[in-house]
Amino acid sequence: MAGVSAPEFWTDLYTRGGDGWELGRPAPALVEFLEATRLPPGRVAVPGCGRGHDVLHLSRRGYQAVGFDFAPAAIAAARARAKAERLAVEFEQRDIFTLDRDYANTFDGVWEYTCFCAIDPARRAEYVRTMAAILRPGGWFLACFYPIRQRGGGPPFPVARSEVRRRFAGPFRIERAEVPFRSVERRLGQEWMVLFRKTC
Numbered sequence: 001m002a003g004v005s006a007p008e009f010w011t012d013l014y015t016r017g018g019d020g021w022e023l024g025r026p027a028p029a030l031v032e033f034l035e036a037t038r039l040p041p042g043r044v045a046v047p048g049c050g051r052g053h054d055v056l057h058l059s060r061r062g063y064q065a066v067g068f069d070f071a072p073a074a075i076a077a078a079r080a081r082a083k084a085e086r087l088a089v090e091f092e093q094r095d096i097f098t099l100d101r102d103y104a105n106t107f108d109g110v111w112e113y114t115c116f117c118a119i120d121p122a123r124r125a126e127y128v129r130t131m132a133a134i135l136r137p138g139g140w141f142l143a144c145f146y147p148i149r150q151r152g153g154g155p156p157f158p159v160a161r162s163e164v165r166r167r168f169a170g171p172f173r174i175e176r177a178e179v180p181f182r183s184v185e186r187r188l189g190q191e192w193m194v195l196f197r198k199t200c
């Protein structure tokens with residue numbers, strides 16, 4: 001059985017209906033945040049975008065959004081959805097840990113939702129380095145971290161606020177952090193929304 005760092009692991013979940021994370025709509029925390037806060041327009045990367053609901057939402061809000069996922073089933077579904085809506089968004093089938101090779105200092109923003117908790121926790125430092133590398137200096141990194149709890153198997157692997165603060169310090173500083181009002185019911189109280197700024 002492939003581990004979480006291999007696309008086959010995720011493809012298997014997508015094809016046998018093991019995709020319990022699927023909301024069928026954009027993340028409520030993202031919708032809420034963008035209603036209240038105007039982040040400047042520009043190119044936004046969405047790592048581990050799944051079927052692309054958040055990418056499409058960002059596009060509808062005027063961002064040039066690009067979704068990345070290494071599971072072919074996810075990218076195919078996301079492209080089909082974009083085509084049906086006639087939205088000019090890009091989806092790339094790709095391992096997010098390779099993004100710095102082609103996208104150094106490229107993006108104005110990154111939206112993170114349920115990718116950080118899906119990767120092998122041993123690769124979290126690499127994840128932070130990669131996200132910092134693809135953002136332009138001064139770029140924003142908006143994340144809704146889930147599941148905020150101490151223990152549990154995975155994926156999703158649990159996320160602690162203290163770990164987030166420690167891992168993102170250095171390349172990023174926190175501008176805002178709050179518990180979102182809107183979550184899907186089963187995730188209520190387990191989400192933490194953080195807006196970071198790339199410091200260099």
Ligand SMILES: C[S@@+](CC[C@H](N)C(=O)[O-])C[C@H]1O[C@@H](n2cnc3c(N)ncnc32)[C@H](O)[C@@H]1O
Nearest residue numbers: 010021048049050069070071095096113114118
């Ligand atoms: C828990 S799902 C969440 C999907 C989406 N963010 C959502 O909220 O519906 C995690 C996604 O990350 C993708 N993923 C995990 N590790 C990845 C990697 N190293 N590179 C690209 N995609 C990855 C998986 O294929 C899967 O689609």
